Amino acid sequence: MNYLLSSLIFVPLVAALVLLCLPARMHRLLKSVALSATVVELLLSLLLFASFEGTVSSDLGQTYQFQEKLPWVSMSLGGLGKLKIYYFLGVDGLNVALVLLTGIIAVIGMVSSWSIHQRVKGYLSLYLLLLGCIMGCFVALDLFLFYLFFEFMLLPMYFLIGMWGGKRREYAAIKFFLYTLLGSVLILVAFIALYASVMDPTATATQLGFSGATGVQQVQALLAQGQLTSAQVVHAFNIPDMLQPANFIPGTVLHLTSGVTFLGYPARAVAFLLLFLGFLIKLPGVPLHTWLPDAHVEAPTPISVLLASILLKVGGYGLFRIAFPVFPEQAVEFSWFIALLGIISIIYAALCALAMADLKKLIAYSSVSHMGFVLLGLAALTPEGWNGALYQLFSHGLISAMLFLIAGVIYDRMHDRNIEHFRGLAMVAPVFTVFVVMAFFASLGLPGFSGFIAELLVLLGAFGSQAGGGLLPKWMAMAATGGLVLAAAYYLWTLQRMFFGRFWVTPGLPTSFPDLTAREILMLLPLALLVLAFGLFPALLLDKSGATVAEYLRLILLVTGGGTSMVAP
Secondary structure (H helix, E strand, C coil), rough: CHHHHHHHHHHHHHHHHHHHHHHCCCCHHHHHHHHHHHHHHHHHHHHCCCCCCCCCCCCCCHCEEEEEEEEEEEECHHCEEEEEEEEEEEEEEHHHHHHHHHHHHHHHHHHHHHHHHCHHHHHHHHHHHHHHHHHHHHCCCHHHHHHHHHHHHHHHHHHHHHHCCCHHHHHHHHHHHHHHHHHHHHHHHHHHHHHHEEEEEHHHHHHHHHHHHHHHHHHHHHHCCHHHHHHHHHHEEHHHHCCCCCEEECCCCCCCCCCCCECCCEEEHHHHHHHHHHHHHHHHCCCCCCHHHHHHHHHHHHHHHHHHHHHHHHHHHHHHHHHHHHCHHHHHHHHHHHHHHHHHHHCCCCCCCCCCCCCHHHHHHHHEEEHHHHHHHHHHCCCHHHHHHHHHHHHHHHHHHHHHHHHHHHHHHCCEEEEEEEEEEHCCHHHHHHHHHHHHHHCCCCCCHHHHHHHHHHHHHHCCCCCCCCCCCHHHCCCCCCCCHHCCCHHHHHHHHHHHCCCCCCCCCCCCCCCCCHHHHHHHHHHHHHHHHHHHHHHHHHHHHHHHHHHHHHHHHHHHHHHHCCCCC
């Protein structure tokens, strides 16, 4: 258990190296090794989730469980102090469910990849590299380490879309790369400013000869009094240190009283917006979402599953882990704007989905719409809103995997995804239709499925935001419910057109539509059962996240005075 988190990162990476050493022609062996690695990943994530205790300390720096912290880079910068980078991993209520989600989707995506027959060795190696980087992002507690994994995700996804995608794969891959690279640059600027502005209290205390918790308090007191020189301060990228205002160095660009401005805006507000926009691209949210439909349409089915289920969740997780806790005043100040973007994403993307003829594009726009609920829940700054947003990240990961697998089943048989080209599929593929109905109803938020719990909690949090210290007027929550109506419209309309009535396909397509194979059932059945289980027993997740969420919100509202000084327009 001491190196459980490292195992989650390095099992797929080591497996990728093993694949590179095997002959390229041995497709079955290559796939077996890759599948074994993902099964081990799933078992480790299940062990982590089952062993995680949903309690929290009053000191968020001690909240993380299964911590691994080792010195990695140490460098003297002369008069600028000392640089330290740690190999620092940990889990709490914000990321433990996402680790489990990654383990589940890793296996599902690998089983779906069994249909890949071209350049199998390269595909599987990139798949495992991507998986290890995603897992690293979710468990890293050092900003440098987080950014390293965040950047490395770009390359395997770029090649997986660009080499194994559809007809316009080069265009989609380049668009994905450029958008995500832009987000990475914005995030990097904020990370550099944070590094320059934050002291590592433990390392600084050790360097000055102090020890223990008392030593940390002494160093923080000396820092506040201006009695530490730049050469005595140790800088690091530790996220827990950035949650404490006492660790920000007076006179630096991101200190609370620095007074530094850029284009008339306070430096802390600019840093928060850089982080927000960078993670918004990855989420994605309107208006920075246009790369997603193209990437989904051109990506092979297993990569669409990974992209929608776990890669997008890194954007939402970054807002939870970094942007909101490190800049609580700005999170409150911009909550109205963030919620408005969330509502626009919910409504606009749902209207786009309603207009789509391509089933995969409809599902892609549906993903953008559902990620709008994450923004709304975050901006509510209430326990219901935050728990609902986290639940949405997990639930949507399961549901979107089902939806893209469904689109893949249709395309594999007919090489066509146009909704207007099919009628009456329920007559010839009843088992397939059962899974389609479950996935559609789960995504539109029918009670009994996990999507209902997530969206209900977000709406409750948004409705109670003013009473709970947030800033959102009730009309925002009411507007968000329009997304639920639109989701019902585009899913039910699609179901009616494609699956009901007498069987018919447009001329030129195969005249038969076989029902699901055993492999396809093996992919869809676990997802369907999980969507039902987490819809009927939400405490499975909420017991893990509740205490952590409550403590984060307590500190955010404590620092900002409860948000009462801010007035929404």
